[in-house]
Amino acid sequence: MTDDFAAVLVINAGSSSLKYQLVQPVSGIVRGSGLIERIGGPVSELRHTGPGGTTRSESRIPDATAAFAAMVDGFAAHGPDLAKQPPIAVGHRVVHGGTRFSAATLVDAGVRTEIEQLVPLAPLHQPANLAGIDAAAALFPDLPQVAVFDTAFHGTIPPAAHTYAVPQQWREEYAVRRYGFHGTSHRWASGRAAALLGRADARMVVLHLGNGASACAVDSGRSVETSMGLTPLEGLVMGSRSGDIDPAIAGHLARVAGLSAEQIDTALNQQSGLRGLVGDNDFRELQDRVDAGDPVAQLAFDVVVHRLVKYVGAYAATLGRLDAVVFTGGIGENSAALRTAVVEKLALFGAVLDPTRDAGRGERIVSSPTSRLTVLVVPTDEERQIAMECVQL
CATH class of the missing domain: 3.30.420.40 (ATPase, nucleotide binding domain)
Incomplete structure (x- = not known):
């Protein structure tokens, strides 16, 4: 152009x-x-x-x-x-x-x-x-x-990562596999992070955190694993979606509570996540309640952090090396408390947050110069990414 x-x-x-x-x-x-x-x-x-x-x-x-x-x-x-x-x-x-x-x-x-x-x-x-x-x-x-x-960026995920261990008929006839979502955001955030790092070969975990949330392992600009699956329900704790649960819970609820497949699907997508834990899917409201000493809100916050740290650790092993963790999405960009809680639990990787940098605005490195793991905040810009892909096409 x-x-x-x-x-x-x-x-x-x-x-x-x-x-x-x-x-x-x-x-x-x-x-x-x-x-x-x-x-x-x-x-x-x-x-x-x-x-x-x-x-x-x-x-x-x-x-x-x-x-x-x-x-x-x-x-x-x-x-x-x-x-x-x-x-x-x-x-x-x-x-x-x-x-x-x-x-x-x-x-x-x-x-x-x-x-x-x-x-x-x-x-x-x-x-x-x-x-x-x-x-x-x-x-x-x-x-x-x-x-x-939304799924396109994850087209590079290898078969071992996108294949579910389910009957062959499900996989071949009903297209059951991992697809992943938020791909446009993950592509934008990982690209900007690589530019800030000055490393096209960077291996990173991108955390897109909003009302919908997903993690993505990126190796040299390519998605190699992501937390959402066939649908956006799998993975992290979200505003109203449960994220990972035992699949047998659905059968259990059908037997003991008489719930239909549609009722269970609706509950897991619309009545779970933060809404199921604290009755509200607004993370700002959750943070206010944590600051006020609400133990129910504190548990929900801890559940969110635990799931994030678990995914970062798993994806670090998948990547074989972890150079950076990137926070994006409305919550990832704006919640300093969540970033602090997550980074504190990544001490194994030598992660140290710099409070002064973290208090800034816009895309930036927020880890300390002494940190072995680089932590970044990259505001997502899905519209510009879409526009760029249009003109490149």
Whole structure:
């Protein structure tokens, strides 16, 4: 790309929301962004940020097509006007690429069909992603539509790591294996960490910590292991997801509590994690309760830290050498207390946090110069990563 000012319209279409950003991938400058929530409800809300500031409006937006029209109207009213300054491409976050898509892909009729065939692997997210692609293609018929998959970065995980020890029919007929998610964030954070370290061959563990959370072992820029599996439920403790549990718990609850598979699935995805431990999935609320001496909150905090440390240790053994640990995602970037608790338990690796560095802002090394293990904070920028992959394609 020769024009540093060319921008990509990045789309994250959910079942009832539309998040968008017009970003220049070379400079990282965001020219406009917004979020539409409660699509399909009685009243939808649009918040748009442009050159003139942030505006908010409410109206009824029944579906994805109407949401995209509202987005274009927001750009026209508050800038920049997409009709006068069109993007060079539209980049779509798509949750699941299965084994078929391991890189950003130009969407045509055939690719769209293949993405639709992956709906059984992500039934809550994939249909919304497809609706976003269709609406964008109708609005911008002359622009390339590019799908960037959450699973793509983990396409390099070796068979020994992505294969589950389950019946062959499950693996071959029903595509049961580890796929991993948050790939766009892990790709961005590991790339920025390697640049800060000045080492393309760095072996690191990236911890994406938000309402959803995952760990990823990265060797020389390649994902070699990750904590999420067939679905985003496996792995770390999350806002409302349990993470790792004994699989036999499902059968146990079916027998003793009469719960159906759907009820168990809903509970593990929506009523567990921090919500199951303390009744709230907001980590800031949890931290306030810990600071106030709440023993229930302290136990939940300790559970989160224990799971993180366990994964870092396991991935260090998988990598054979651990050069860095990277914190990213909303909680990873903003919770100094969590970083401190985790790093203190990584003393085995010679990890020492520098409180002054850790109190800073932005991407930075937060470990002490005397630390044998480098600890970094890298704010994630999935939109810019998607935009970069669009122009590289």
